[in-house]
Amino acid sequence: MTQPHDSSTPFTRDALVDKPGIHGARWWHQALEDRGAQVARRTAIRGMLLAAAAIAGFGTLLAVCANSLDTGPDAKEVRKTALQLQREFGWNFGAVGEALVFDGTRALPYKPASLVTLATDAAPKSAAHQPFYLRTLFEAPYARPTLIATLPAEEIQGFQPLFTALRPMVTPAMETAYLRAQGLAALFADKDAKVALVVDLPGPEAVAFAAGLAHAFDPVMLFDNWPHPRGVVRAHHTLAAAAYYQPLLASAGAERAPSAPPAFVLDRDRLATYIDDAKQFDNRYAAKLPPAAALKALGVLHVLYVVPTGAEARMEKDDINDDFLAYAAAGLEVRSLPANLFAPMHAGDETYAYGGSPDSQHAFFLDYPWAPPGGTATLRPGNLGKDYTPRARRTSFSTGTGATGNRPRPTGFGTVPIMVAVGTGAVLGARHSRSGSWNRSSGGWGGG
C-alpha cells in the first residue's frame, strides 16, 4: 500500500488499517533520512536562527523555527556548569514547577525577608578569614537570573525566587551536631591552640556544627553550589539549616573575639553519587580549602578534620587529599576527629563531653597535644582520628601528590547537559531524556 513519492508531498502513507474496529495510518518522510539533502536548508535555518536571536527572545525564536523549514539537528547538546546555568536561567533551571522536598524535617515560621542578610550573617567576622568564604549558597534565595528574559514566557512566568520555596529546618541530627560542637568549642575556650578546623559533615549538620562552634571559632562556610529540585546535592537542606541558625550565627558573630580561629565548613555530600542526567541535576562541587601558605599566614599549626564517625576518620574525602598532603608537606599537623566522640556528659544532659564522660573530657588535649589539658582525665576514648595523617591517594579528584595546580575531576563533573542552537549558541533548554504520563516499558502494547 506504499504510495509513489513526490517531492512536493514528502509524506507518504506506507501503512493503512481500515477495519471496523480500527482505522488509521502511518505516514513516512523518507527524505529526512537523506542528511546530505538537508545541508543547504540547514544553512538557511541557521541564518534564520541568527536573525531571530538578534531581534527576539527565545519564544519568538522557537516560533520562527516552528513555522519555518525545520530540518535536521539545528540544536546540539553541550554541557555547561550547573551553577552558571542556575545563575543565568534560575535556580530551578529545567525544573520549573517542581518542588523542593524537605522531608523528615520540622518547618518553622520565619520571615523570608530575613534571608536577604543571610550571606552577611553567615560570613566570617575576621577580615583575615573572609577571602576564603564562599557565599555562593547564601546568595541563592534572592538571586535574579541574568538571562531569564531569553527563555520562553512560561519559564519566565513560572520562575519564583528561591526564597519563596525555602523554609528553615531543624532535625534531631542537627541538634545533636550543634551540641557536639558546643562540647568541642568549650575545650578550646581560652586556649591558643593555633588550630584550624575543617568540618566535613552532611550539609545541615555541618551548618549546625558551625553554629555550635560560633562563639569560639570563626565559621568560614564553603558551600559552593545552589539548590535544585533534582539536585544530586541536597543543598536546599543546607540552606534551610542555615536559615534556621541565621539569628544565632549573626549574634555569635557580633560577640566573637576577633582572634577566634577559623572553622572551614564543608558539605560532606558535595561529591554525592551522580547517576542519571535525566533525573538528576549535577550540582556537585569540589571543596576549595585555603592553601597551606595561607593557613600558616593565619598562624595555624594544626588542622583538625571533623568527620561524622570513626568510620570516616582514617581517610579524608578525595577532593581534599591534595590539600591535606600539601598541609602536611608545609609542616602543618593534620589530624581527624570523629564528631560522635562527643556525647552527653550525663544521661539526658545537653552538655556534651569528649568521650561522653567528665572523666574523659580532658583527654582531648592528650589525644591532640596542642594545648595543656584543662583537667585530669581518667578515661581515654577509643579515637581512630588522633593518629590519622593524610596519605597520598590518586583518585578522580586528586593527583596524590599534593599538587596545588589543576586537579583532576571526573568527566562532566558539576555540569548539566543542555541543548543550544547550533547557529547562535543560544541556550534552548535543559535536556531531558523522557517525560510522560506512563512508562511504556512496564507493559501494555506488545509490539515493537
Place this chain on the structure above:
Amino acid sequence: MKHSILAFEVCARMDQTPGLHAALMGRLRAHPPNASFQQKWQYHAETSATLLAHLGAFELGCWDYFDDDTRAQADFKMWVNGMLSEEGARPGPLGGDPYRGEPRYLTYTMAFLMAQGSPTDMIVRQVCNIPEPHLWARASFQRILSNINQLSFSSIKGDVAYVIPRDPTWALTQQDLREPKFHYLRRIT
C-alpha cells in the same frame, strides 16, 4: 540522525462526545495518502483543535516523550504495531447504539517520530517538561494538544494516527478497557 518521540492517546465515552467520532473519522479519511508539510500540519492542528473541544470528556489517556534514540524508534514501531495488529480493537461488534445504554468508548492515538534536537523537538521537549504530580492532569493533556500546532513536519520523520473504532458498533466497552492491554491508559484527573 537521532530521534525523539511524542505519543499521545485519549479515550472518551461516545455518548459524552457527540460528533467527536465522526469528526475524527472524517479528518482521518480525508487525509491524502501523499501529503505536504502543510497538509500534515493542517490535519494534526485541526484534529487537535477538535480534541481540545472535547477535553473535558476524556476519561483516560496517556502521553510520552522520549529523546533517547533507541527508545524513540522502538516506541514508534510499537505504536505503529499497535495499529497494524489491531490490538486495541474489539474482535467483533457488540451491536446496539453506542450513544445509548451501556457506555461505549472511542480512543484516538497519534505519535510522532521527530528529528532529535530540531526546533520542533525542542518545542515538544519544553511542552512535555511537566512535573510528575501533573502527568495525568487534564491541564497537561490540554497543554500538549494546544501545542500540536507548533509542530513543523519538515523535522518529523513519521507519524501515525488512528481511531478505535472505525464503525460505531465496534466501540469499546468498559469491560474492554479493563483488559490488561489497556492498562497503560490512566485516569485523567
